[in-house]
Amino acid sequence: MHDTRRHSDPLERLRADRARAFEVGDPCAGLCTVASVDAAGHPAARTLVLRELEGRFAVFTNRTSPKWTQFERSATVAVVVWLPMLNLQYRLQCTTHPVPDALVHASWLLRPDVPKRLDWFYTTAASQGTVIADRRALLDGLAGVSLPEPLTAPPTAAGRYLEPHSIDRLDLAQPDGVHDRRHFEWRGNDWVETVRVP
């Protein structure tokens, strides 16, 4: 007999778990790993800051990076949120959608100086991930970036909303030692929860 039932929104649970992780100073509370498929068909994964914009999950990156094209072209990406201080893992399958540039650019203005310079460097000198002669060349290049007056985000600063449709929550913190694994599928108007063998 399968225990299949409609349940509370797993996204609310993820939000509550992240809030708890921030409270206890979990170093991964604000992060996720996003996996996509590169042009050669190989998996590619990287750590990104997991943001919440007006109640939706989102990541910010730069359009000059190959991952931007991967996000645009893939039907879905896989996202992992690991909260070590809570012993909690979330695995999400998400579609991605563009964040309006105006939202990204407003938040970009709050970034520290170096990431701002880097974003302009990607735009005017060398795309993210390209080969550069050495670190000195990078530092000189960054120092030489002329930022616009008044300061604005470059057109390459961009973001994608992550819209999960499948969520797997694995909670290792069980007093009896048996991990609690729950799977949530979005069925168009509600989440359906199943318990899975961990």
Ligand SMILES: Cc1cc2nc3c(=O)[nH]c(=O)nc-3n(C[C@H](O)[C@H](O)[C@H](O)COP(=O)(O)O)c2cc1C
């Ligand atoms: C803790 C941490 C947070 C990061 N956050 C971001 C981020 O929000 N956006 C981003 O583009 N890269 C972020 N990075 C860097 C990416 O993991 C990656 O190295 C970089 O984006 C280059 O990826 P690419 O080779 O696909 O262009 C972060 C790295 C770490 C370790």
